[in-house]
Amino acid sequence: MHPYRKRKQTANWKKGSLMGFSLLLILILVIPTLIVAPKTLQTSEKKVSVDQPEQRAVSTPTLSEKDSAFSVEVLRTSSNQNETVPLEDYVTRVVASEMPADFELEALKAQALAARTYIVNYLAHAGEEQQVTDTVQHQVYKDEQELKQAWGNDYQWKIKKIKQAVAKTVGEIITYDGQPITPAFFSTSNGYTENAEDYWENSLPYLKSVASPWDEDSPKFLDQKTITLKEVEKALGVTISNTNATLPVTKTESNRVKTIEIGGKTFTGRDLREKLELRSTDFEVTAKNDYLIFTTKGYGHGVGMSQYGANGMAKEGKSYQEIISYYYQGTKVASIEDTTPKLVVRK
Incomplete structure (x- = not known):
């Protein structure tokens, strides 16, 4: 055999052996990886779901008729007809009519307490023939259809937010010495609220002048x-x-x-x-x-709670209880059942 050919055959054999060994090594390394990889990926996905919990939609509290301690008869001035409304629906629509819906939630809660306290106090002292109107004579009240017309495409998010404020304060009113107060409120102060006696002549211990610097940001200042x-x-x-x-x-x-x-x-x-x-x-x-x-x-009589002041306090992180106790000095938040049980019996 020719010496050159023998060397060439030997080289080919070595080359083939080397390729076979490389292939075997690849199979040893790759196949276990392919088997394990899906499990590893699955484990990784599970870890992500643990470290990043699923975002759940926050449910908005709903109001039902059983949430209302009693119903309110509202004289609709446009039709001269009475509309009977469960208390908490009445409060929702008054808040919607009296305070901008884009205000902070805690400010809306404070307004809900003021609206609820007003009607409780009024009905507790009103005679049988006295009526609740839908005007500033008592509290501005718009029904669902009127609010839809006023808000248009913004109706859903606005009413949802206000219902949330009302639902979070169901049955709560503002009291002084165990009795519901006269919860006067207005839009914007001049930097201070007014003493009740300086506007209405009769003095009330919880309606005293306090500083309200947040009002300077009001467009009505x-x-x-x-x-x-x-x-x-x-x-x-x-x-x-x-x-x-x-x-x-x-x-x-x-x-x-x-x-x-x-x-x-x-x-x-x-x-x-x-x-x-x-x-x-x-x-x-x-x-x-x-x-x-x-x-x-300023804008309004200036007595009691400033709405823009309440919103300013809420922006600073104050709760509705803190807002109430600031503008209505010496008051407490209590339940209707504990304060005016006679009204609850009327339900």
Whole structure:
């Protein structure tokens, strides 16, 4: 045999052996991996589901008729017909009508307590012939259809949020010395709430002036209204002869107008606010030609809970109980059943 051919055959044999060994090694390493891999992947997936728990939808508390201690008869001014509504549905619709739904949940809860307390207090002292209206005479109330019309496409999320606030406070009212209070509220203060006696003349221990700095963020904090001299004279029943004269003014503790002299007559700040339809009793008057310009701070009578103040407190993390105890000094949150059992019997 030729020497060269023998060496070549030997080299081929060695090359074949090496390839066979490599193939065997690959099979030894790869096959167990293919067998184990699915289990490893499965274990890994299980681990992910443990470390990252499944996100569950938070259910919104629902209101049923049994949640209501009694029903409320509301006189609908548009139809002059009475509408009978379970208490908690009434509270839901009052909150929806009185406070913006995009306010913080804790502010909405505080408003729910104010609305519920108002109607409980009113009915506890009202005579048989006294009616609850759907206007600011009592509390603004809109039914489901009116709210749908007012909110349009936003109805679902707004009513859901308000129902949540009401459901979380079912049956709770604000009390002072064990009795439901007069839970006055308004939109926006001038930086302080008003003493009850400085607006309504009767003093209430839980309706005292407190600082409310959050209101400066309200879009209703500042306003100007220009009124002709003739309109002012007609509304007030006076004759204004000297528009350059300084108007004598006295102020309340919260820097609102207590009294003001115009055209030789003295009026309370409340008189002027109501007769001239001003936003607040915190106002300054400037004369210009045949006009009087009224610059106001705040919106509303200023007594009790400021709604924008409540929202500001809620944004800072305060609870509805803290909001209530701040604006209604010395009060407690209690249940209707414990406070006014006679109303519950009416159910």
